[in-house]
Amino acid sequence: MFVFYLLFQFSPIALYLVFYKKLKKISLLKGICFYAAITLIADFLLRVRNISALIISFFAIAEFLFFSYFLFHCLEIKKNRTFIVLTSTLICFIEIFLLIKIKANFDFWVALINTFIIVSYSILYFYEQVNSTQETLIYESYKFWVVAGCIIYLSGTLFVFLYTSGTKDKDLNFLWGINVAFEMIKYILFSIAFIIAGNYKTKYKTRVY
Numbered sequence: 001m002f003v004f005y006l007l008f009q010f011s012p013i014a015l016y017l018v019f020y021k022k023l024k025k026i027s028l029l030k031g032i033c034f035y036a037a038i039t040l041i042a043d044f045l046l047r048v049r050n051i052s053a054l055i056i057s058f059f060a061i062a063e064f065l066f067f068s069y070f071l072f073h074c075l076e077i078k079k080n081r082t083f084i085v086l087t088s089t090l091i092c093f094i095e096i097f098l099l100i101k102i103k104a105n106f107d108f109w110v111a112l113i114n115t116f117i118i119v120s121y122s123i124l125y126f127y128e129q130v131n132s133t134q135e136t137l138i139y140e141s142y143k144f145w146v147v148a149g150c151i152i153y154l155s156g157t158l159f160v161f162l163y164t165s166g167t168k169d170k171d172l173n174f175l176w177g178i179n180v181a182f183e184m185i186k187y188i189l190f191s192i193a194f195i196i197a198g199n200y201k202t203k204y205k206t207r208v209y
Contacts, residue, residue: 005180008187009040012194019198028073029197032146032190035066060107061095064088064114067150071121074143076132080124091117111161115154122147142197149189156182 016023016033023029042059068088075081091113098109125147129138138144160179 005184006040008184009036011187011191012036015191015194015198019194022198023194026197028070029194031066031070057099060110061092065092067118068121070146071125074125074147076128080128084121087117108161111158115158118150118154122151140196140200142193145189145193145196149186152189153182153186
């Protein structure tokens, strides 16, 4: 299963290379490739050697900032963008404080906070799209599929952290299998985003993000 997981992780990078001429000006998709590459390397190192829990924790914070950055560029209304900047900055400081003060439960609190905040940002995105005057359907935008992938992934991660507390070791493999499944769904939706963006060049050719 891990091999398939790695293949799904690599799929956004592969699709970016396939559609390179069409996607090279869309910096948000470059960011997705960079994110996929970093997580691919991190997961590989996690399998072959022990990685400091501190590094994993900082990666969780960086992942939250990346999703926030992506959603910031998905929004058009200035006050919504300002809300993301202010909230993300505050949350970042809170999570660093939790990392220092509450190391034992840090992963749980980060999963809970990040999921709540990113879902809130996503609601702003969907609200803007529903009230948009654009003629294109919401699912025809690559951004929709990336946002959907983030929501499903974070919700699934939160589910795992909620149920791993107090769980016996023999049950952990099943729960982490669920986590990997959500990760794979995330990358499937990211891949759909690349395919849609690659096939609708004219809709994004004037955008650089």
